[in-house]
Amino acid sequence: NAGVMQNPRHLVRRRGQEARLRCSPMKGHSHVYWYRQLPEEGLKFMVYLQKENIIDESGMPKERFSAEFPKEGPSILRIQQVVRGDSAAYFCASSHRTGLINEKLFFGSGTQLSVL
Amino acid sequence: SQELEQSPQSLIVQEGKNLTINCTSSKTLYGLYWYKQKYGEGLIFLMMLQKGGEEKSHEKITAKLDEKKQQSSLHITASQPSHAGIYLCGADKGTGGTSYGKLTFGQGTILTVHP
Numbered sequence: 001n002a003g004v005m006q007n008p009r010h011l012v013r014r015r016g017q018e019a020r021l022r023c024s025p026m027k028g029h030s031h032v033y034w035y036r037q038l039p040e041e042g043l044k045f046m047v048y049l050q051k052e053n054i055i056d057e058s059g060m061p062k063e064r065f066s067a068e069f070p071k072e073g074p075s076i077l078r079i080q081q082v083v084r085g086d087s088a089a090y091f092c093a094s095s096h097r098t099g100l101i102n103e104k105l106f107f108g109s110g111t112q113l114s115v116l
Numbered sequence: 117s118q119e120l121e122q123s124p125q126s127l128i129v130q131e132g133k134n135l136t137i138n139c140t141s142s143k144t145l146y147g148l149y150w151y152k153q154k155y156g157e158g159l160i161f162l163m164m165l166q167k168g169g170e171e172k173s174h175e176k177i178t179a180k181l182d183e184k185k186q187q188s189s190l191h192i193t194a195s196q197p198s199h200a201g202i203y204l205c206g207a208d209k210g211t212g213g214t215s216y217g218k219l220t221f222g223q224g225t226i227l228t229v230h231p
Contacts, residue, residue, distance in 0.1 A: 004158075006158075031217060033217050033218070035219075042204075042221045042222065042223045042224065043159075043204065043206075043219075043221040044221075045218050045219060045220070048217060048218055056218060091158060091159065093159075093217070095217050104161055104164060105149065105161070105206075105217050105219065106161060107151070107158045107159040107160075107161075108158050109157055109158035110157070110158050112156070
């Protein structure tokens with residue numbers, strides 16, 4: 001998973017604040033995925049993005065959460081007005097392309113969000 | 117939706133012992149991934165299986181996908197403390213041979229290896 005860079009590694013926010021999580025995919029990868037790992041739950045898909053496009057956001061909560069992957073710069077997962085239930089590890093993954101059977105998904109080290 | 121069941125949920129073995137982790141799906145698997153996660157860290161890609169009956173090995177770890185493509189196993193030979201961690205199987209939600217990157221994961225198997 002070397003190469004998918006996430007920052008910060010740890011983020012502490014008070015209830016009502018905004019959280020911004022960043023992800024730089026591996027070099028040459030133009031597909032980014034965000035996953036969330038809640039305590040006592042498994043790893044769940046949130047959103048899939050390509051450059052400047054959201055392809056699938058079926059796993060994203062309808063309110064307060066948004067994601068973008070601009071033409072330049074990292075992908076951003078934004079959580080507005082955080083609540084304690086948002087405390088989790090957020091992982092970003094990237095791949096070179098989809099539509100092929102052999103594509104591997106590489107994960108970053110994650111951002112641990114703690115809401116006080 | 118596709119559900120993945122991993123067994124056992126946790127496993128404690130003595131160094132040098134062999135072990136097997138299973139991953140069972142309610143639906144046909146079109147792409148089955150195995151990852152290892154260390155506490156507080158990201159996921160390390162281990163192997164990906166696609167074809168029924170496929171088997172792949174890397175160092176002391178072997179993964180298999182059964183002919184019906186509904187069950188996969190991960191086998192570790194002569195385990196070492198460095199093998200300790202959480203093992204996750206993930207299934208690609210793409211169908212018919214396309215890789216979509218949208219994975220459903222099992223709940224994980226916690227492996228402890230005592231020296």
